[in-house]
Amino acid sequence: MTESTPVLRHPMSKYIREDRQPFIYCSGCSIGIVTGMLARAIDNLGIDINKTVIVSGIGCTGRTSGYFKTGTYHTTHGRAIAFAEGVKIANPELEVIVVSGDGDISAIGGNHLIHACRRNIDMTVICINNMNYGMTGGQFGPTTEHERYSQTSPRPYGNLEHPFNLVKLAASSGATFVARWTAVQARRATKSIEKAIEKEGFSFVEIIGACPTAYGRMNRLGDGVTMHKHLLEVAEIQNGLPPHEAELDYATKIICGEFVNIEKPEYTAVLAEMQRKAKGE
């Protein structure tokens, strides 16, 4: 490169730690796309990035927080939501966003997910569901479909277990905003992330992503491009569908859309009221 070569900067790079590029992600992975969605959502909303806190747990998806140029934190495995709750309650003025993996959020951290939904603390949880534990090399987890192969549900056996449907789980646990998209529906997913951030309550956005390196390889689903094309083919938009009907079958149909958007007293608002009363105001 000569000195006069113009350098094209990505429009979202202002939010990203460029000195940490390239991302650690494999080629064909969806996590970079979702990182872009979040950056665009923040940009579109025009929220103060310094007042935004991005938290992740452990895993490939768990690396997301560390690429953002704001206050970011990488917790232990599964605990991103619990950390985020402490942040939001201690300083309700902050915009708190969690980005983490399906294993992080629904296996080891599953308890924190359902209880945060129930408590209704204002935050946005973006879960990238690549249907396996990507970081550790592709073992099955609570979102791996029945009979699918993984490093710990190998051929010829396949997965003995049955997956969570995270939309149903979050909705029935009390989340006030619940949506699901695939990684290829970038525009719609970004819009939902914006709504989730704006929502004063607990918001859960699931993004179905591809892990061609592990899950794709073991289940012969093709490379990253093939997997993302497939996601587009099987994605079926059904905004407003009751969440218990939001089916997910990787091979044939992934129901996408916004399924829950309800009002419920938000934890930190109720707490502030309680504090006012306690002080006799």
Next chain:
Amino acid sequence: MPERVMFTMGDIACAEGALSAGCRYLGGYPITPATEIAEWMSIRMPQVGGAYVQYEDEIAAITSVIGASWTGVKSMTATSGPGVSLMLEAIGLAVMTETPLVIVNIMRGGPSTGQPTRGQQGDIMQAKWGSHGDYQIIALTPASVQEMFDQTVQAFNLSEKYRTPVFVLADETVGHMRERLVIPDEKDLKLEYRKTPTVDPKDYLPFKADDDLVPPMALFGSKYQFYATGLTHDERGYPSDKENVQIELVTRLQNKILHNADKIIDVERIELDDAKIGVIAYGTPSRSAKKAIKDARNEGIKAGLLRLKTVWPFPEKQVAQLASEVDHIIVAEQNLGQVYHMVKAVAAPTPVHLMAKPAGMPQLPHEILTKLRDVNSM
């Protein structure tokens, strides 16, 4: 608020100490014998604009405390052994990301569910070594209701100063006993606050320490951008698998405590100047020991007491000095011998005798007196 006097229990004194220290967030989960702290805080916190948050488990509780601390709010959790067992991974995270917070462990009988309503001092080694990897911790051991207050304030001060989790390790007896408590006028309390960065945000290196080995701490919502991670990280906070980064980080985290051990450690020396036998005790057994050495002296046995108010970092110098002064050391603790092993390592060749009691009733004064007589006739 002006000085207040209460007749109250250790757990409540601890809660009031935390409030006086400026704590405004408690993430908890009920457990005997620490529940009174949660109950008291659930009333008191809203009055002072703070939050008592009851989580689904102790893992969430302490992790939320780490999160709250990164907003600049002094934060704590209060639990007992089973809860601490669940918190161990997060304690390592707090150490690694240099997060000020206070963990109160009102120690009950263990292992496992043990004897929830009976005191013990079985978690001394857990406090030090519970989480994986090499690290230092600070742990204070109050022996009275007043000290539950004073040392909780001190725990917050140390956690803020050294950016580290600090344990208040109190046995159940101290947690549940009722005594007079004087809550000092708030202007008479010396409170510490973590240092925050002053450099231009673009020059800020979140994990670059000052000469005291402690880095200034940026907070969420400030103009500083940072990435804090439990992964081994360099001064920028960026993950690294380089050997030198690992060595430098764990060494600094260790040294910021050990190099300041003299400032952190607090012991009380009672009747030791001419003593031939030194008793070492902390928490409730130290109260029995105090009475026992008085009775022993009435019988002409020259006994004294080294009362540990800090068990971690371990008061090596103070114990070594005692070992050089006396002919025998007796360690009385409510377990099968934990501090005993530390004392033995430091005191050699002075003989160290263990008075172990792994159960709820501490060693009684006359039992310690009998031991003093035995050792005196050796």
